[in-house]
Amino acid sequence: MASSSRAFVLRHTRLRPVPGLEEIRLHLADEVLPLWHAVQLATDDPDAALPYWAFAWGGGLAIARYLRDRPEAVAGRRVLDFASGSGLCAVAALKAGAASATGVDIDPFSAAAISLNARANGVRAAVIQRDILDEELPDVDVILAGDVCYEAGLADRAVTWLERARATGIDVLLGDPGRRYLPTDALVQLAEYEVRTTTELEDLDRKTGWVYAFRAGTGGEPRAGRTSVASRVIDSSS
Numbered sequence: 001m002a003s004s005s006r007a008f009v010l011r012h013t014r015l016r017p018v019p020g021l022e023e024i025r026l027h028l029a030d031e032v033l034p035l036w037h038a039v040q041l042a043t044d045d046p047d048a049a050l051p052y053w054a055f056a057w058g059g060g061l062a063i064a065r066y067l068r069d070r071p072e073a074v075a076g077r078r079v080l081d082f083a084s085g086s087g088l089c090a091v092a093a094l095k096a097g098a099a100s101a102t103g104v105d106i107d108p109f110s111a112a113a114i115s116l117n118a119r120a121n122g123v124r125a126a127v128i129q130r131d132i133l134d135e136e137l138p139d140v141d142v143i144l145a146g147d148v149c150y151e152a153g154l155a156d157r158a159v160t161w162l163e164r165a166r167a168t169g170i171d172v173l174l175g176d177p178g179r180r181y182l183p184t185d186a187l188v189q190l191a192e193y194e195v196r197t198t199t200e201l202e203d204l205d206r207k208t209g210w211v212y213a214f215r216a217g218t219g220g221e222p223r224a225g226r227t228s229v230a231s232r233v234i235d236s237s238s
């Protein structure tokens with residue numbers, strides 16, 4: 001599946017600079033619906049997920065801009081890019097000097113895209129392809145979460161997990177372009193950017209993207225039970 005997923009990503013995308021972040025190149029698609037249809041055919045699954053991995057989303061774009069402005073947030077640190085999609089935030093972290101970055105996503109095409117996109121940018125990202133939200137917290141220094149509040153179920157689980165991570169001392173950066181399920185009361189705004197997205201995905205091709213940290217005191221489990229991300233890696237770009 002891994003090699004066929006890579007071939008699928010390469011066949012349906014074009015490597016190009018990310019608007020507003022031209023130093024990063026990603027395998028991106030122009031149109032969402034034809035690609036979604038191709039995914040449904042390739043997987044023989046009419047309920048296949050949208051090809052999130054073929055686009056740079058507003059929340060991830062905001063985090064990537066933040067890391068370009070503030071590389072010290074990740075430099076020399078172990079980073080996990082949760083709900084990685086294309087791997088944009090992992091790539092941005094590695095370009096900002098992260099010691100390591102792991103992209104986590106449930107979508108097998110995303111796992112392929114993360115590897116391909118890391119390689120296209122001359123960096124190496126590890127990949128985890130499964131749902132880790134009910135597992136022990138990963139052994140990392142920083143978690144990036146770009147655009148995870150677009151759907152109630154994911155937002156609820158992800159925010160609970162991110163708050164728990166924050167409470168154990170992991171730095172968390174949440175990027176968001178104003179999604180419905182953003183838990184604003186729990187967050188402190190760190191930065192605001194105009195990000196260039198596409199009307200294939202959004203109502204406007206320019207959106208405001210915010211970067212947030214969690215307020216102190218949210219979450220709250222003891223620092224215990226971390227497991228090594230490296231022990232869970234299923235794939236690496238080379």
Ligand SMILES: C[S@@+](CC[C@H](N)C(=O)[O-])C[C@H]1O[C@@H](n2cnc3c(N)ncnc32)[C@H](O)[C@@H]1O
Pocket residue numbers: 049052053055056057058059060061082083084085086087088089104105106107110130131132133145146147148150154
């Ligand atoms: C809107 S996209 C954001 C992608 C990327 N972070 C960005 O900003 O460009 C959301 C991503 O969350 C992933 N996702 C959904 N549920 C997930 C879960 N339980 N664990 C990990 N990733 C998940 C999807 O597959 C998709 O790639």
